[in-house]
Amino acid sequence: MKHRPIAVRIRNATLIATLGLAAGLLPAAHAANKPTAKPSADKPADAASGALPANGVARVNNVVITQDQLDQAVRALNVPDTPALRASVKNQLIARELFRQAAEKQHYESRPQVVAAVEQAKTAAMTAAYLRDQVKPAPVTDADVKAKYDAIVATLGENEYKPSAIAVKDADTAQTVLTQLKKGTDFAQLAKQYSQGPGAAQGGAMNWISFKTPIQPGNTQNWPQPLAEALVKLPQGGVSSTPVQIGDAYWILRVDEKRPTQIPQYDQIKDALRKQLEQVALEKATAQVVVDLMKNARIQQQ
Template sequence: MNHRSNPRFTTFASALCLALAATLAPAAHAASQPSKTDKAAAPQSASAPLPANAIARVNNVLITQDELDQAVRATNAPDTPQLRTGLKNQLIARELFRQAAAKAHYDTKPQVIAAVEQAKTIAMTQAYLRDQVKPAPVTDADVKAKYDAIVATLGENEYKPSVIAVKDADTANKILDQLKKGTDFAQLAKQYSQGPNAAQGGALNWISFKTPIQPGNTQNWPQPLAEALVKLPQGAVSSAPVQVGDVYWILRVDEKRPTQVPQLDQAQAELRKQLEQIALEKATAQVVGYLVKNAQIQQ
């Protein structure tokens, strides 16, 4: 079993660290460690002064100020003396565990060796990808072009829809019957829908289409859904299921208003993020394609 990826083990180990740390609080100045980069340093007296960047010594192994600072940052909590004391004691407890495990030769156990190899593989792969995957830079002109392209697809009005998507016509018609009887749309979406945001009652973000609907200008919506949506007044539900492939959709227009187009400076951060993700995916696909092309793969 890989303890590094086992949440139950991680929680258990953390609890042990906290429990042991609590016993250290009255004697937090007791022994700590030589720096993690100097495990084989000559033994030091427990009463010897700590080096400048050390906060504790555990059986001749130093715990450094840098390690404590990193632990504080990882918590994303306000930096207080109480937090630092607690984290320092946890670092001491963790080092005691490490030393006890090493003394008992746990480093030779198969599950530990496997975990080390897995961590090595992950680190090696991540380093390789950082060096080899080179996404094309996203320029201000790219962001402006994306903004203009999106604005060009927007229509006069925008809609705040909710949807229910099911896999058969009988269920869709059953839902429509319940809606006509006054059953809450969101409740039915949570109960039946296999579509987006079902747990939120099927509610989607604002969407706008230039009308009449043109293929390719539907903001990634299936064209039949876009055409059905723009025909509905505010508060209305589609009178019949809209079939797209093997899925039957029921639409409701929760709100309708004149399209509100954000200024470029309001949208550019999100657009840049989207374009950078696309560039990263493209660069990654190129590396994968090259590796596949030059590999012998049998399946």
């Protein structure tokens, strides 16, 4: 059977564009393979290379791309595995190997930016391997997860609120926003125009929040207490009549919706809570490794 030249199979412009997008996902074909024996002088290169080895899916000059490398590259893309996808990925691996060989031929490996990138990659891989061995987070038990759920539920109030917010840096701008709101200007439009707070690009929209009332210090779901107090005083659709100053920022709140607090069942959120607790445990264990290393380190800072 006659094979189409490689150049024909990878000439599609979309494929070449995909090479750039997938460059960080597709492993270089040469990484796990050494070049095959150099062809003898009296034989053409393709004849000297012979048939592909049992695990080979392609040979680029004297480098074999293996089935394992193709499988790994397909898995890294995290999309449905199809024959068409495999053909496309194989061509990308071939093209990347061609690029590598061309760069190596012109000694790009000695260029300063390449040397620096290799060193950075080595440092990152070495550090990651060290942390995997040294960081031992405490296991998260079912009891830990249930206790976290109960603690969250205990902080919730009778009602929950869906707020929007506009946060600006000075009192004059805050007054300008309030004046325009009184004239009927859309809150979301003003948030996009003026706000430097959360959700500004979405018109100031924020997530549902609930507080036990009266508001108690330390029980405000990480909201500044004055903001929490101002929010629970507003009716549905209500807007702050005066800005609430928090540090250097001036906040204007609106209650988009208000409803009785909806508490999710434990089974619905236990997996998410477990992941949160595992992340906290990982950060704590990592911090402890840093502390232990610093005990025997000499560190100078300006």
